[in-house]
Amino acid sequence: MEENQFIQAMNFRHACKAFDTNKQIPKEDFEVILRSGQLSPSSLGLEPTRMVVVRNKGLREAMKPLCWNQDQITSASELVVFKSLIAPLRAPSNYVRRLVSRKMAQKEKFEAYCQRIEGFLRDNDLLGENMIHWTARQAYLMASSMMNCAAFMGIDSCPIEGFEQRKLEELFAIDRGLEQIVLLVAFGYRLHPQPAEKYRLDIHELVTYQ
Numbered sequence: 001m002e003e004n005q006f007i008q009a010m011n012f013r014h015a016c017k018a019f020d021t022n023k024q025i026p027k028e029d030f031e032v033i034l035r036s037g038q039l040s041p042s043s044l045g046l047e048p049t050r051m052v053v054v055r056n057k058g059l060r061e062a063m064k065p066l067c068w069n070q071d072q073i074t075s076a077s078e079l080v081v082f083k084s085l086i087a088p089l090r091a092p093s094n095y096v097r098r099l100v101s102r103k104m105a106q107k108e109k110f111e112a113y114c115q116r117i118e119g120f121l122r123d124n125d126l127l128g129e130n131m132i133h134w135t136a137r138q139a140y141l142m143a144s145s146m147m148n149c150a151a152f153m154g155i156d157s158c159p160i161e162g163f164e165q166r167k168l169e170e171l172f173a174i175d176r177g178l179e180q181i182v183l184l185v186a187f188g189y190r191l192h193p194q195p196a197e198k199y200r201l202d203i204h205e206l207v208t209y210q
Contacts, residue, residue: 006152011198013151016158019075019188029153030078033187036149040142044117046099048089048135049142050179052081052172062171067163067184076158076186081172082143083179084135090127091118136182143185150187160184 003011025033034051042048054060055078064073073079088095092114100117104110121127126134147157161183169181 006148009148009152012154012194013147013157014194014198016156016186016188016190017070017072018191019072019077019156019186020191021075023077023189025077025155025187025189029155030187032153033146033150033155037142037146040145042138042141043134044120045103046089046096046117047138048085049139050083050085051142052083054079054081059171063163063168066167066171067160070160070162072158072160072186073184075188075191077188078186080143080146080185080187081181082139082183082185083174084132084139084182085179086131086135086176087178089121089131089135091121132180132182139182143183146187147185156188156190158186160186 034053037049037051054063057074060074060079063079064070067073085095087093091097096117097110097114100110100113104113121131124130124134143159147159150157163181163184165181166176169176172181174181
């Protein structure tokens with residue numbers, strides 16, 4: 001039986017460490033990848049992730065030593081910095097109320113849902129320092145959608161967690177009280193063939209049924 005096309009794409013995807021600097025992602029294809037991120041789910045529909053597409057070569061060169069000198073920073077066709085909002089999500093806030101109002105026109109339902117969000121954050125201890133851990137998870141959902149979309153289109157990617165967060169945020173003049181950098185993802189086309197073997201745990205070790 002022919003393998004599912006999405007599974008084929010997942011097998012194609014790997015953390016590409018060497019990108020071909022002579023190949024650029026077509027504008028229309030990269031817009032599809034960004035759109036897949038826009039359509040990704042987020043907890044309570046609050047969309048806390050912001051993306052910065054870094055195309056300035058000088059800025060990328062400045063980023064590289066802050067990202068463990070990884071070649072992907074400068075060799076990838078596109079480099080996306082994922083930022084997570086913090087202060088705007090501390091309900092009740094104007095940001096939260098604006099997003100809730102898009103789907104809750106009735107005042108009673110609107111106020112009840114805003115209180116529900118505030119209660120969720122309070123009950124899960126997310127109003128303080130832990131908020132960044134919650135919002136970062138939403139960024140990873142978005143990045144995963146984008147990498148899978150790219151793979152389906154025959155475009156490579158590499159998620160990058162190896163960076164000096166504080167120094168990188170200083171480079172981007174980011175107010176850490178408002179938002180923080182949580183992840184980078186490079187996109188482009190592989191320079192070398194993909195390793196033949198893909199190492200994964202057996203499905204029976206990963207999945208149980210009850």
